[in-house]
Amino acid sequence: MLIPSDLLPGVPGAISPLFARRLAAHGDRVALLTPDSELTYGQLAEKVAQMVTRLGARRRLVLLAGANTADALIAYLAALSAGHPVLLVPGDNDEAVQSLTAAYDPDVVIRADPSGNWRLDERRAASAHELHPDLALLLSTSGSTGSPKLVRLSYENLQANAESIATYLDISQADRAATTLPMHYCYGLSVINSHLLRGAALILTDRSVADDGFWDLFRAAHGTTFAAVPYTFDLLDRTGFADLRLPHLRCITQAGGRLAPERVSHYAELGRRDGWDLYVMYGQTEATARMAYLPPHLAATHPETIGVPIPGGSFHLEPHPDWPGQDTGELVYAGPNVMLGYAEHPTDLALGRTIQALHTGDIARRTPDGLYEIVGRSSHFAKILGLRIAPDRVEGLLHRHGFSALCAGADDTLVVAVAGGSDTDAGRARRLVTGEFGLPPRAVAVHVLPELPRLPTGKADYEAVRNLGGAPTPRPDEQPSDLVQLYADILDRADVTENSSFVSLGGDSLSYVEMSLNLEQALGHLPPDWHTRPIRDLRSPEPAESAPGKGSRRRRTLETGIALRAAAIVMIVGSHIHVFYVKGGAHLLLAVAGYNLARFHLTPSAERRERVRHGLRSLARIVLPSLAWIALVLPLTDDYGLTNLVLLHSVLGPHDSETAMHFWFIEALTYILVAAIALLSLRVVDRAERRFPFALPMTIAALGLLTRYDLFGLRDRIHVPSAAVVFWLFALGWAAAKADTTRQRMLVTVAAVATIPGFFPGEPFRDAVITAGFVLLVWVRSLPSLGRVNTVAGVLASSSLYIYLTHWQIFPLIDDVSGWLALLASLLFGIGYAAVANRTMRRLSGLRARRRRQGAAGEASK
Incomplete structure (x- = not known):
């Protein structure tokens, strides 16, 4: 059974992507695997057809809250195959869902309710929008932030990119790919599209590669491939991946940011040893997903390059004023997977193609071997932690709030130069940028300068801005946040950031008690896994039932x-x-x-x-x-x-x-x-x-x-x-x-x-x-x-070891007078000894840290 592609007027059947329309052609082959069940292509096709019927024959804009589940995938395929444009949003971010729902007013919203059941909310029977016939998919350019700037992708974009990826990865029906990346992320979605195109199986999971359960599922499902971003390889190192036995693993793909050449070489050699290939890839949402790949046999010898254009695509270099030289230029891509254009408002959904070639914003060179290597970024774009940021938008944002600024990308940091003096609020500038673009504070460096750097021609000197570096000069008015300072004080660490957690900072059971009680008092709530959460994630609103307010009392709890x-x-x-x-x-x-x-x-x-x-x-x-x-x-x-x-x-x-x-x-x-x-x-x-x-x-x-x-x-x-x-x-x-x-x-x-x-x-x-x-x-x-019980219990618990240690010498001095007084004296003395011991240990730790820094400085000066 073929899923009908001509249900909706104005959407040619030839355009609707084959991977969504021809599911039933793969028959009884396994399509989806989960820890609990399997679904064949025939069964998947039937469920997609049922969802097509529910969506109706009138073309509408469908907002889908993405997730690595069968329900989300069925809704996605049904909308594509029937011609309903899909606005794919991160299902795990309620704020982004609400923001994009408000910005684009979708006709249908499909998402999981709080109990985990998937619901189809038909907001109107016919579309409120004019939808271009080619429009298939809308993806955010800013990850999970809910930014209203979207990439408009066509049915041809999706089909062409899926075919290209399937070709150079040599995907076959025997492949089984794990969904290690979110569905709403173009890289994660490309894994789904390309494998469905070839009748391969998808191992649906939202587990991290750092989770042992992931590898149990991967082995049980005979997994052959998974996708990775640079951070994934850090997790693989920590899980002892090099020693895992994965008999069916055929290849690992990498994209989502630059992987250091030495890491590419290391994993390429590891793959050669164990019989699997590493594919280093390059792409952007604006190119549907992929633009280049490095053939596996070149990964060990040319790890610094992005390789060659994908089948059907091509590159050329355009001169760039910030990067003079005949052998470098801005990398420009052309191919059938280049987006239709951007959308920033619902009226843009009526637009057709507004762009023919994609200016990537990356400065590249072509090597004598015909490979392309990224050597820098143009001043027009910055790619920070995998997010594509337009510095001119940062400058415009700050200008609207009274700042005169220049912005450029340097490595994984957005460097902002602000004109001003000692009274300029650098902290406010950083908060504006992080709030608008969804970046963590560590990724934004604000430098206050007497005047902005300019070239002799009067143009902005973006190279000078880049050279300011990632770490901003500390300012008196930009003190650490209250929680950062709390962690620093209790753990005696000077390197605490919003991304630190209690565990990552080396916290243990002795400091845990003091930290947990202070946090519970400061936040009014304390999640069970707070010790593994980054500090920034602890700043969630206080639960309504425990929020202090007029006429209410906050509930206090004590960890067992x-x-x-x-x-x-x-x-x-x-x-x-x-x-x-x-x-x-x-x-x-x-x-x-x-x-x-x-x-x-x-x-x-x-x-x-x-x-x-x-x-x-x-x-x-x-x-x-x-x-x-x-x-x-x-x-x-x-x-x-x-x-x-x-x-x-x-x-x-x-x-x-x-x-x-x-x-x-x-x-x-x-x-x-x-x-x-x-x-x-x-x-x-x-x-x-x-x-x-x-x-x-x-x-x-x-x-x-x-x-x-x-x-x-x-x-x-x-x-x-x-x-x-x-x-x-x-x-x-x-x-x-x-x-x-x-x-x-x-x-x-x-x-x-x-x-x-x-x-x-x-x-x-x-x-x-x-x-x-x-x-x-x-x-x-x-x-x-x-509250008072918590305080007493916290002091006793954190001092328990030292009370045990010292009480043998204290109570015999007093128990002849009063046993209860001896008990109290023993507890108080142990608490006092704990304070002295902890203070001494912190001083010793600080002394060792200073000696290490002095030693490092001495080595650096040689």
Whole structure:
């Protein structure tokens, strides 16, 4: 069954793209694969035909909120095959959807509702717009910002580019491509179009390549190819891609920005080793997607080039005044995939072709081998973080707000020169630009100059603007944002930016408590994954039900992990003093320690060395203050020996000393962390953790049961350190943090409930305390609380290690007078020692950083 292409008057059937009209021709071949289902081309054709009927026979403008789902793809193909122009917008950006809906007033809106069900909203039966017969697709020129400037693409553009890509990539029916890029992005859409054209299969997913689930799906689906932008390769490095076994991988394609030549060479060689090809490509939305590609056999030897024009296209170089020289010029592309033109208003939808050739804005040269190499950017355009920005629009924006400015692109930074003096608000200029063009603050550098640079002819000197560089000179009136400053203060880091996250800055469980409570107070809300989010993403509006206002009170919550740490340390000290008897706190803290290790250090984006480095830093914050305290009290008491001083009492003894056992928890935690860091430093374990983030700690916990139950009878023959006996609890806490499905949470809960009881024979209440705390950690992310309770719990939790360390020497001085007073004194002293220890560790960290900078400066001056 062919999908009819002549349902709509005025849209010739020959123009409607074949990849949308001839789906049924591929019969029972698999078209779409998801983690849960498969859809053949025949089934896909039927669903598309049904959607064609729903869209009706009167041509209308269809706004589609793109997503890597079967529903979104069916709607896209149905509209194309029937002749309805599609305005494709980012479905994950409500602001962009609303902005473009308001700007273009579509006749039909198709998007997923909050529950995930796809809805077709018919706003009118006939179009309110005059739609040119050739108009097929509208894509934004500015990524996901919702800019009203759109690229107008024709049916011929889509078909020609799909055919060209399928030809040079040699796509066949046997190929299976993963949707690693968004559908609304021209690169991601070109993957869909070109593979459907050849009857190949699409592996529909929105998972990142840093997600182990992605590779499980890719392998299970016999994936042969995926698309990558430069940042994708950073993620591939961190996931240990070089060691992944992908038996069906045929090629990787790269576009979306320049990949450094050394990275091209590296991955080209990797592909040669493992039997797949790397295709480096060059394109723009204005060319539908692709304009050039580098044949794989040249990637290793000519990694700096973009290659040759795609089949059906051609390049020529036009002289450019900013780049004199006979061998360079602005790269101009011609071919059947060049857009019809731009649209900035609904009336532009009636226009036909207004452009014949595409001036790319890139300065290029043609090598003796016939390859093209990009050597710079013209002053007319800047490509920043994959977004195509017109500097003249930046200058116009600033002029409308009272600034006299020049703008140019330099690498991945938009450099803005503003004429002014000491009272010029550079911060306001940057905010105007970032807000209008959707760029992060780090990508916009504003320099305030006495006057704008000019050439002797009086023309603007854009080369001088580019040479100002990416980092703007700090100004007194442009202070760091409140959250950036908060992160800098608590983590003692001078390199905090809006793109930093708690994890990327090396935060650990000791600083986590202070940071989370301060953020919760500053924001009024705290998402569960805040520690992995960039600071800029935390600036979302406060939920309506918790927003403070007249007559309302903001709800406060306390993270369960923090509450457990605070409660556990009070239980430990109180039970040692005998003011009450609720034991089990120390063992619960071991499970929480495993939970925190997984949350803060084992994030998918952190590479192996970074994980080890952060782990060692956390270990130092435990060991160094402990050694300092033990060294201080050792000459003052007969309770401890030299084995305590070096944290080896659990191993070397004497094992009959009750007082020397005081620091067993510190030693056990230290040994366990050393073992965990050592394991994770191994490449094979690091890869296993990324592929099986839940299964690995569950396996380790199972191995830990050998010593928990003493299955080999070791305790009758040798002394087994406490760390070996309790290691399974730490591993279960690690698994709890990685349990992201109900099934996994149930599994780790059952494991805890089955193995904790009986650990303390004759003390069922103690076992119950540990079990209850663990179950709470797994299933309840936060607890209702009050501001003052949060403050107290936060201080106790962040100081818990140091309270444990010091309370042995404090409470005996007071418990004869009052046990409760001894408890209070022990807690306060430990809090004080925590403050001293943290301040000292920060100073040592700052001193090391200064020495590194001085060393680097010394090397640079040689």
